[in-house]
Amino acid sequence: MLTRESPAAxxxxxxxxxxxxxxxLSAARRPVGLVPTMxxxxxxxxxxxxxxxxxxxxxxxxxxxxxxxxxxxxxLERYPRNEARDVEICAESGADLVFAPSVEEIYxxxxxxxxxxxxxxxxxxxxxxxxxxxxxxxxVAILFxxxxxxxxxxxQKDAQQLLVIRQMARDLAIATEVVAHPTVREPDGLALxxxxxxxxxEERAAAPVLxxxxxxxxARWEAGERSGEALRQxxxxxxxxxxxxxxxxxxxxxxxxxxxxxxxxxxALLSMAVQFGSTRLIDNELLP
Amino acid sequence: MLTRESPAAxxxxxxxxxxxxxxxLSAARRPVGLVPTMxxxxxxxxxxxxxxxxxxxxxxxxxxxxxxxxxxxxxLERYPRNEARDVEICAESGADLVFAPSVEEIYxxxxxxxxxxxxxxxxxxxxxxxxxxxxxxxxVAILFxxxxxxxxxxxQKDAQQLLVIRQMARDLAIATEVVAHPTVREPDGLALxxxxxxxxxEERAAAPVLxxxxxxxxARWEAGERSGEALRQxxxxxxxxxxxxxxxxxxxxxxxxxxxxxxxxxxALLSMAVQFGSTRLIDNELLP
Numbered sequence: 001m002l003t004r005e006s007p008a009a010x011x012x013x014x015x016x017x018x019x020x021x022x023x024x025l026s027a028a029r030r031p032v033g034l035v036p037t038m039x040x041x042x043x044x045x046x047x048x049x050x051x052x053x054x055x056x057x058x059x060x061x062x063x064x065x066x067x068x069x070x071x072x073x074x075x076l077e078r079y080p081r082n083e084a085r086d087v088e089i090c091a092e093s094g095a096d097l098v099f100a101p102s103v104e105e106i107y108x109x110x111x112x113x114x115x116x117x118x119x120x121x122x123x124x125x126x127x128x129x130x131x132x133x134x135x136x137x138x139x140v141a142i143l144f145x146x147x148x149x150x151x152x153x154x155x156q157k158d159a160q161q162l163l164v165i166r167q168m169a170r171d172l173a174i175a176t177e178v179v180a181h182p183t184v185r186e187p188d189g190l191a192l193x194x195x196x197x198x199x200x201x202e203e204r205a206a207a208p209v210l211x212x213x214x215x216x217x218x219a220r221w222e223a224g225e226r227s228g229e230a231l232r233q234x235x236x237x238x239x240x241x242x243x244x245x246x247x248x249x250x251x252x253x254x255x256x257x258x259x260x261x262x263x264x265x266x267x268a269l270l271s272m273a274v275q276f277g278s279t280r281l282i283d284n285e286l287l288p
Numbered sequence: 289m290l291t292r293e294s295p296a297a298x299x300x301x302x303x304x305x306x307x308x309x310x311x312x313l314s315a316a317r318r319p320v321g322l323v324p325t326m327x328x329x330x331x332x333x334x335x336x337x338x339x340x341x342x343x344x345x346x347x348x349x350x351x352x353x354x355x356x357x358x359x360x361x362x363x364l365e366r367y368p369r370n371e372a373r374d375v376e377i378c379a380e381s382g383a384d385l386v387f388a389p390s391v392e393e394i395y396x397x398x399x400x401x402x403x404x405x406x407x408x409x410x411x412x413x414x415x416x417x418x419x420x421x422x423x424x425x426x427x428v429a430i431l432f433x434x435x436x437x438x439x440x441x442x443x444q445k446d447a448q449q450l451l452v453i454r455q456m457a458r459d460l461a462i463a464t465e466v467v468a469h470p471t472v473r474e475p476d477g478l479a480l481x482x483x484x485x486x487x488x489x490e491e492r493a494a495a496p497v498l499x500x501x502x503x504x505x506x507a508r509w510e511a512g513e514r515s516g517e518a519l520r521q522x523x524x525x526x527x528x529x530x531x532x533x534x535x536x537x538x539x540x541x542x543x544x545x546x547x548x549x550x551x552x553x554x555x556a557l558l559s560m561a562v563q564f565g566s567t568r569l570i571d572n573e574l575l576p
Contacts, residue, residue: 018461112407113425113459118400137401138460145433145461171401172426173306173433 012091014098021099021146028096029057031150034176036143039063040080040194041089044184048153051181053094056151061090062099062143064106068114069135080197099147106142115141115172121164123258124251125282128273136161137168144169144176152176157183157191159269159284160258183283185211191283203276206244210274213238214285217252217270221287228252228261228268235272248273248280255286300379302386309387309434316384317345319438322464324431327351328368328482329377332472336441339469341382348435349378350387352394356402357423368485387435394430403429403460409452411546412539413570416561424449425456432457432464440464445471445479447557447572448546471571473499479571491564494532498562501526502573505540505558509575516540516549516556523560536561536568543574 015021025032033052037045045061052059063086070076083100090098114134121133144152154162166178184192189211190204199207217234225231235250253260255267264287271284303309313320321340325333333349340347351374358364371388378386402422409421432440442450454466472480477499478492487495505522513519523538541548543555552575559572 110455111459112405113456114404114406115460116402116404118402120400142459142461145463167398168401171399171430172403173430175433 012087012095012098014087014100016099016101017105018101018146021097021101024097025058025060025147028060031056032058032060032147034143034147034149034152035059035061035095036140036152036154037061037063037086038065038079038194039086040082040197041086042184042192042194042196044155044157044192046089046093047184048155048181049090049093049095051179052151052153055179056149058097059095060097060099060147060149061095062101062147064099064101064139064143066106066135066139067103068107068138069132071129071131078198080194099143106139114138115168117164117167117171120160120167120258123253123260124249124271125160125273126164128248133161133164137164140165141168141172141174144174147176149176151179153179153181155183156180156286157193157283159271159286163258189215191281193281195279195281198279199276203244203279206242207276207281209239209242209245210272210281210283213250213272214270214283218285218287221264221268226264228264231264231270232260235270239272239274244276246275248275300375300383300386302375302388304387304389305393306389306434309385312385313346313348313435316348319344320346320348320435322431322435322437322440323347323349323383324428324440324442325349325351325374326353326367326482327374328370328485329374330472330480330482330484332443332445332480334377334381335472336443336469337378337381337383339467340439340441343467344437344439346385347383348385348387348437349383350389350431350435352387352389352427352431354394354423354427355391356395356426357420359417359419366486368482387431394427402426403456405452405455405459408448408455408546411541411548412537412559413448413561414452416536421449421452425452428453429456429460429462432462435464437464439467441467441469443471444468444574445481445571447559447574451546477503479569481569483567483569486567487564491532491567494530495564495569497527497530497533498560498569498571501538501560502558502571506573506575509552509556514552516552519552519558520548523558527560527562532564534563536563 033056035048035052115137117137126133162180188208190207213235216238217231220234231252232250239245239247250272253269255269268287273282321344323336323340403425405425414421450468476496478495501523504526505519508522519540520538527533527535538560541557543557556575561570
């Protein structure tokens with residue numbers, strides 16, 4: 001069933017229940033690589049699936065739009081979905097198994113447990129989206145326990161999410177290694193995101209300003225600038241050149257704690273959230 | 289190393305780190321049964337270990353006094369400990385492996401995750417001991433993930449703890465079956481508890497009033513009484529006959545939700561917490 005063929009001809013099996021998943025995995029060759037997604041797959045997900053396929057004997061993609069990580073019901077409602085196309089992309093990218101559960105399969109009636117990660121989940125996205133990271137940590141703990149993968153792959157675009165998931169998995173002794181994969185970008189620098197589909201043509205044309213701002217701040221850093229406030233101001237200054245961009249936050253933070261830095265003495269994460277009309281985009285750049 | 293010999297001669301291996309545990313378990317015969325304890329083992333633990341040994345190929349006992357489930361530092365400080373004797377009891381009872389980690393091994397520097405169970409953890413012990421069940425759910429999630437046992441054994445004496453752990457394991461998709469074992473009692477009816485050691489001789493003589501109260505309420509129920517308040521009053525009345533007993537709560541609750549019942553139409557849990565001097569005892573009785 002999970003036979004290995006040439007990638008183009010690969011057959012992907014779709015399972016929807018915990019029981020089907022368990023049954024399918026009992027026969028799976030190890031190691032198993034997991035790519036958790038919320039669907040509407042793009043080239044960023046393709047890169048994660050291809051990497052998982054290259055590094056593991058079996059690749060599982062989960063497709064689950066997790067209601068617990070959406071604060072705003074309207075945001076959940078408008079999150080784009082196209083399972084048939086997603087399954088096709090999974091097959092093309094080398095996945096062996098797609099787990100596409102219903103909400104009730106992940107959160108059965110009476111579900112009443114949450115996983116909370118502390119300080120690392122508080123600033124930035126955690127401050128902007130209360131409860132978001134509890135929803136992320138809870139669903140990822142469930143997916144990790146259900147799949148029991150040796151490795152799970154996440155995009156660096158969601159840098160804080162990566163740190164939160166790493167902390168959760170390490171703290172709860174879940175034996176799945178959390179692997180970060182570089183952000184995949186459009187030719188003009190815009191980070192791929194399922195939310196990009198909501199941008200109007202004008203907003204889409206304006207959106208690469210995130211990347212330009214990050215690269216400008218990075219250039220300042222490479223030229224020797226070590227003031228956190230100077231780097232944040234550089235991000236603000238570049239974002240201000242784009243009238244359609246409304247910055248929500250800009251950050252130059254410690255990569256371990258995500259606390260804002262006055263002075264950059266070691267690795268740092270530049271990051272930002274910017275609103276374009278009704279669409280919120282994030283991006284980041286790691287300074288080594 | 290984990291050879292099977294006659295119970296009396298059984299050798300038990302003690303491991304202290306996650307790495308040693310993983311190594312020891314990699315060679316363990318399946319299924320694995322886990323008995324999580326806070327040490328100071330008594331005949332109640334013996335019964336759990338013996339049952340685990342009978343039902344599994346490998347039996348693991350964890351000994352860890354979990355600081356996160358103690359609200360009061362003094363209560364944590366005075367919790368009785370005797371690891372050498374505990375290990376001897378584990379060996380006698382048929383355990384193969386004892387996991388006795390340090391606090392830092394379970395909660396390494398930077399640990400910052402908690403597992404929270406909702407409504408079922410709120411009344412009774414949850415109301416009396418704020419944060420207690422978050423500590424329980426968190427450490428048990430860690431232990432379950434570390435050991436990966438097929439089954440884990442808990443005493444019915446801690447009835448709400450059992451429900452909280454079941455809910456947590458089911459919700460987080462941890463594939464360890466939670467098995468409840470009947471409360472083991474002294475000949476005079478006192479439920480075995482590590483805390484009994486703190487009772488003065490007078491308090492010890494008074495303590496069986498918990499069991500007498502539960503049996504009196506049970507007798508009323510068997511005679512047809514279905515009023516929750518009448519059963520709670522029966523518990524109060526019997527406890528009032530013992531001047532050393534200070535009731536903290538008495539309860540006649542739904543076994544699924546632990547909400548207090550006006551009228552008992554199905555299974556119910558009679559339970560109570562009673563203070564004797566500085567020692568707090570709990571006990572319960574299931575009505576089918």
